Amino acid sequence: MAPRGRGGGRAGPRGRRVVPRRAVPVSPRRRREPEFISYYGRPILNEPVWAATDIAGYFFLGGMAGASSLLAAGAELTDRPALARASKVGALGAISLSLVALVHDLGRPARFLNMLRVFKPTSPMSVGVWVLGAYAPAAGIAAASDLTGIARPAGRAAAAGAAALGPVVASYTSVLMCNTAIPAWHEGYREMPFVFVASAASAAAGLALVAVPCDQAGPARTLAVAGAVGELAASHRLTSRLGLVADTYDTGRAGTLIKAAKVMTAAGAVLGATAGRRTRPASMVAGAALLAASACTRFGIFAAGVASARDPKYVVAPQRERRASATPAA
């Protein structure tokens, strides 16, 4: 049917109010299907161009490094040399790999250096680059000194520095993610840092359980339990507060990864705290489960964000709701 002289939307003068039907078929979903309209179902937001292996991998490795540096400091203070060494070496390895992942995502190393031309407090990525610029050398010196026995005082100072910056390295990436328009990330900005540090704690504890004899891994076992409890609690709070957008954490690739993460987190912590106390193989299995769980958490959160950008429903419906609830008060 051709449009008449007056296009549908401009049919005012003769009093014909034209009401659009739901014009765009929305993807069939299971529950709480909101009423919404979009432009041929096309996304409103651009999804992240970041490769999941590079950037979710970077978040996982950075978290593991940051929390490991903290664990190493505790181990040094309480005279657990094997735990200290494994955590320092683990931190160095993880942060080095994470920088490789970052550079790989950018394309070439010069682009990383290009970020050091400015410091912008409004850009968590800029803040992060400078923090990494201080943290990575500290982690490197700490590990090198521990392994070689050279320059012990400098090594201790570097280890302390890495421990001071570790919590920042483990948490800033949550701000980096949440300071975007991606609904599944931004809407969860209150809980995301807690999910991130808890996941980082699990990873660092997991690494220690794999690499350290049982008699020195006591704090790592405790940390594994604390990290697991923290991660499960923070994740639960995150998804229970998100409303419609929580779907992106429960379904699809993200849903699979996050369910796997939860199972492995709980299993790893329980195994580590029980059989892991007595036998090295059990400790190593528990540690491996925690490491895998932490990686799955990061990849799952990443996938949820992509899913929330891809379907305009997650942009339109919450924003409509927000506007509707704001209007009467105004």
Added chain:
Amino acid sequence: MSDFTLPVHHDGADPARDTGYVDPPPRMGFFTDTSICIGCKACEVACKEWNEVPEDGLEWTGMSFDNTQGLSADSWRHVAFIEQPAVAEDGKDFRWLMASDVCKHCTHAACLDVCPTGALFRTEFGTVVVQDDVCNGCGYCVPACPYGVVAIRESDGGAHKCTLCYDRLEVGQEPACAKACPTDSIQFGELETLRARAGERVEALHAAGVEEAQLYGHDPEDGVGGDGAFFLLLDEPEVYGLPPDPVVTTRDLASMWRHAGAAAGALVLVVGASFLGGRSR
């Protein structure tokens, strides 16, 4: 920490002055009146020609006569064709809306806030421009944009979007799309003048019975502090592929850092507590 203020939170709607320009020219922008858009796509073509934006696929999509589909690194103007069956009070009808979309040049621009290299900058006209030779392709601006405008071009790995023809503005010319628009659907000028004109146009349409006419992106109180490129629409924003209530997420950044700080503190405490208690060895 509590005194942490961000440069994006200036009260005035004069982003050039807020950025530090001492005596900038008036803020310039676009008013796109979609009620008189005829969907000719002259704006898309003029933009590509002037800015040497590469071709981005010449195939029919099958979804409509819109073969551009949306804004991208290689489409800085996009004419949406809304072809819909609609129900009129006097029976069935069909409606066809057209609207030329573009970068909004937000007062509080998320892309500019998050750019870690300074490749994105605020011009003296209050617009937002990417410097190709500085951009390192990190892609942070892409998910940061609440309108889904800025994107990475595959061929050069850099971020690209509408510059509001910065090079033409500098020599007193209007942007290529506005110049090419045959119906004056795209109007370029001082933002204040455009806002006044848009207000009059909406009133005229309402008086003529077009109750659905509404402005979008004109309000300095909205989540992005108002847009340098705003629109007159004949339906809700999402019908055109626009977000109903976009916000610059940087406005929550101080709170985000506080939450991250609390989480980092919790990590220190928990790791510390893990070492308490009896030595297990």
